[in-house]
Amino acid sequence: MDNDRENIRFNALRNALYHTGRRLTFERWNRWCNFAVILLGAAAMADFAKGAGFGDHQYVLGGLVAAVGAAQLVFDFAGRARDHQALQRDYYHLLADIEEAAAPDESLVSLWRGRMIRIAGDEPPTYRALDAKAYNDAIGATEIFPLTERLHIPWHHRLFGAFWAFEGYDYRKIGELPAR
Helix, strand or coil: CHHHHHHHHHHHHHHHHHHHHHHHHHHHHHHHHHHHHHHHHHHHHHHHHHCCCCCCHHHHHHHHHHHHHHHHHHHCHHHHHHHHHHHHHHHHHHHHHHHHCCCCCHHHHHHHHHHHHHHHHCCCCCCHHHHHHHHHHHHHHCCCCCHHHCECCCHHHHHHCCCCCCCCCCCCEHHHCCCC
16 A cells, blocks of 8 residues: 555655646746747837838737737637646645555545545646656656656657657666667
């Protein structure tokens, strides 16, 4: 039963770390888009206010403002950040419940497992490279598994993990890789 508790605890932590990372990414994108809209909008207005010749300059800046503003509306970075924040909170609440139980019985472990499945039901599709990173971070944050259980994440998965799901890719454990 201790093994079940540790597995649920580990997976709740991994999921909380995953959603923390996703929330931070979407908040960062939202801030940068807000910054770009304000900066480009101010530049377009300054160019327009000059009124000198009405060249193509203000139209390019106006187009950039429209593109960045449209990206914010279509991709809803702030809304997605809030979704991940709620999931992050739910997983940390589950972790707190696990930590509060000094000697859990089988029914309590089953309750935690059920809560984790309910939380997972509200999750958007998972980006596997980011989930693998969260898995590695959870291994580093706990002493449940040895470091050889960390997953090998190729460099291009780390680079494009926030944009591409890498569905079906088999992330192998470092301990399973051939020696170099």
